[in-house]
Amino acid sequence: MLKRLSIKEYTEGILTGNRMILSRAITLTESNLPADKILAQEVLEAVLPHTGNSIRIGITGVPGVGKSTFIEVFGQYLTKLPKKVAVLAIDPSSPISKGSILGDKTRMEKLVNDPLAYIRPTPTSGGLGGVANKTREAMLLCEAAGFEVIIIETVGVGQSETVVHGMVDFFLLLMLAGAGDELQGIKKGIMEMADLIAITKTDSGNETQADLAKVAYQNALHLFPPNQTGWYPEVLTCSAITEKGMKEIWEVIEKHRALLIGNGYFQEKRSQQNLEWMYYFIKKSLEEKFYEHPSVDLYRKDIQQEVCEGKKLPINAAMELLNLFYQNRK
């Protein structure tokens, strides 16, 4: 491991946009060593007043939708504006789906060499909560380092979308034109979280199909209840080859931001996200302690089996386990 820096060195390095120090600080937040954890929290507290100034965008879509090529092209559109762009990824299953996400950096080879872009692959351990927390902390560090747009990529097949939705301002769902089989992989509820659906690969004669899909998604989105922010999700077509749609997507993101800042939901949403994160962490921590308890661990499987077979009422089974937990704590 690298030599640790002082809080001051980390903080000043980050605030002056030193990428090497930013990377080292992110690595520090990913460490599981107790001393590193304490240091990381101190660095985060120190830069906290300088965070929150980026546009946070979540991007998801099933494997094959072209996430990496989309981000490569969209990222470069942003750096030309010019905007400083950081790309992070949440993929708790990355040991399996290696290469489907940022592991294979060659998929973003132009963006990775762009002086205004910063790409950080996902941490590969820690469970969903752990990985999400690390991504959240990386996001704050990138903001403190002056990045104006943070893109958080997820694979679109697991629980990670809900977690990402809980840390971004804008949620972009990438979809393919043929609205059939490829939907199998998208988890229920994800479409309803989208602020914008972009239909990828609208090129090479695929345009008519994409336009039809656009209408279908627009109609479907109209059937969803509008969310409380007053924003109506939009549908656009785009292409990473022709760069079609990149400008329009950015305009939609800016329009969304302007609306939410105007009506006060922008700040409220972020406050809400912070609170949800706090309560999520408390819940996880309480449950961890419970399920790791020796008696609970010992009897849970048998009790669960009885519930499955309808031999025991779920509520009685829960009471039994809770009694085991509380009795052996006293």
Place this chain on the structure above:
Amino acid sequence: MLKRLSIKEYTEGILTGNRMILSRAITLTESNLPADKILAQEVLEAVLPHTGNSIRIGITGVPGVGKSTFIEVFGQYLTKLPKKVAVLAIDPSSPISKGSILGDKTRMEKLVNDPLAYIRPTPTSGGLGGVANKTREAMLLCEAAGFEVIIIETVGVGQSETVVHGMVDFFLLLMLAGAGDELQGIKKGIMEMADLIAITKTDSGNETQADLAKVAYQNALHLFPPNQTGWYPEVLTCSAITEKGMKEIWEVIEKHRALLIGNGYFQEKRSQQNLEWMYYFIKKSLEEKFYEHPSVDLYRKDIQQEVCEGKKLPINAAMELLNLFYQNRK
């Protein structure tokens, strides 16, 4: 309060289909007296082997969609088959929305006098978890009493749909034809839970609009990922005035049941629901203990405020509260 019966009297009464005793047993499960709770659990354990033989149907829809009149007519269609039908309701907000649900029994005056039907209004206290548990227990008691179809009604605007979805075999969403403003009340995610959408009030010249809505919902449902049971949600039109659609709705419910029994998901879904209920209860119980802790209760608001204002990291705030909780338990 009524005099309590013995476990044997309750059990025998329920198993022989004695409605008065069934009602008294349900009242017993709703009681908050410790002695009643123990007795109720014993009665439930005793009848448990006789439960699980009904078709459990959840019905939801926003106020104004015509839930009560639909259930009145659909219930009578079922009793004519003949099927014994019990109607329960979950409405944690019932003190406010009194009359919108079963409180106003006159809305189902024919069904309420039907010898094959049993209608039980919602308990009006206990929070969502408590009310849901009581409804779950009432469902089991009705099954033990020989009811073949259990309809659980919810108001369609809160969290109760997810809870009901977690206790039924089939989820029916009632919708109005004009797919516009009336959707405002439907909570996100409810449409994706539906096994069938029935468009109500398809009568009095409303037919064309209903048919258009049917096509729109069908198209929208095709955009959702199919659920793992292999069931594709359907859309039908119906009318409580002309009784149009009642037969078709029942046929869809039977087709769904046959498919799921055939592929094994019927039993698996019920086992899963039991487990989820057990884990939900454990989670609620752990959190309750945490948030009722004096130190947590004392400092939570201040800490929450700091998180909201972005002055404290959510994870640090969570750690602080957890430390307060664990320190003062030792």
